Amino acid sequence: MKLFKFFLSTALLFLCLLFFSDAAYGQWNNGYRQLANQKGKSPVSIDIITLPTKSDSTVTMGVVFNLPYSYLPFKKAKRTNSNGEFYSNLELSIEIFKTDGQKSSSKDKFSIKGLEPIARDFLSDTVYAENYEQSQSKKEFLNGYLQTSLPPGTYDYVLQIKRGQEAQSRMSRRQTVHISSFKNGTQDHVTFGNSLTTQNGISYVSLSKLGENVAYGKDFYMLAHIPNYDPSANYNLKLDNLKVSGKDTTQSSTVYSSTLSDGDFKTDILPTLSKAKDNDVQLNLKHIESGYTYALLQIPNKKLPNSLYRLTISKTGDSSPVVSETYRAVWVDMPRSLLSLDVSIEMLHYIVDDKTLDRLSSGSNEEREQKFREFWEKRDPTPETDYNELMAEYYRRIDYAYDKFSTQNKLGHKSDRGNVYIKFGPPKNTKRKFPTNGPTTEIWTYPSTKFVFQATTGFGDFKLVSKEKL
Incomplete structure (x- = not known):
């Protein structure tokens, strides 16, 4: 992994040395600032899944939730805790009602008045973060599930969630769910998983943290009930x-x-819900007599772009598929500088000359996108996959520079420190000096180069004053 990271940094540095021009690049538009001011959505998923039971007369209705730490309001612990410096509480409940078959109007979509409750489940949990950065992570999750057994039929349900120190729970709209029989029904049931393990002859599928979607750039598992298997x-x-x-x-x-x-x-x-040792929600694929048939497949998602897909399983000779499911491959931590083609091309000015930039910027949206893809495909360290590590790292550095080095006088990616960070990556060592009779000095040291910056204002602005080869 260290060797691969070194390769990425070396490749980006090579691009800078090969293409960088000291000529000033035109007038910038406000595209990136607008992207940066948009609050990124946390990948929250609360999904309903249905599973068979040993009884032909009931079906398990499960509520699987995956809440990223960035979605939870953390609070600093009053006392030192071995579990972490920050904590957050969660309460989640589901209440299920017999439905009258009528659609709820816009006026009563939150009302449960007059409905007869027939089942409910409740969960309370506390999650800890070791530091502030972890408490804001979109890659760390609080996972869990609620479940109840119901006869096949149509039901209304509401979810209530209380996060952290909130005084009141938040109630979802009334939702309708149709529960079909596994034994006699023909409806397929599909779930997505991140990994597959086997222990004592039982297979365990760790469920996707994105619910009905999957993570871009990673292979995944699909578990699909095959009704009337032949x-x-x-x-x-x-x-x-x-x-x-x-x-x-x-x-x-x-x-x-x-x-x-x-x-x-x-x-x-007979698939059943449980928690793994790492607290991920998983399905246990236990063998029973007169059980059910499932297809368990690994999908080569690494080779596919982040897009919308339809997955089908068909039986030869049948006109309709046995299984059909639509899902999206989601790039959860996609750099925001990649969210706009205009911005993505504009930000290449650090590593390409004006002539190359003009070529990439010309043409229709489709033509510019094609040229942009070809530019990075030629520099992809892993061409056998769709995910381009070099491109992702480059635009991640732009976002980091904006977040860490922006001041009231200059945007971070336009600053001298941002410029160096984008081209060379994080320094091996950073040191600050506070001379008695001079400005604050910041020294960035890399394996072969040292950069010295000096403060120019009292608001965090630094100017590059020297660059030395080591």
């Missing part, structure tokens, strides 16, 4: 990349397909 039939898997235009998702192209083997099916199993 062991003598041939089944085929297909992934279609959906082209979204407004509400139209009919345009698609097949990006992956395969014929399933007998080993891709697990028969006579």
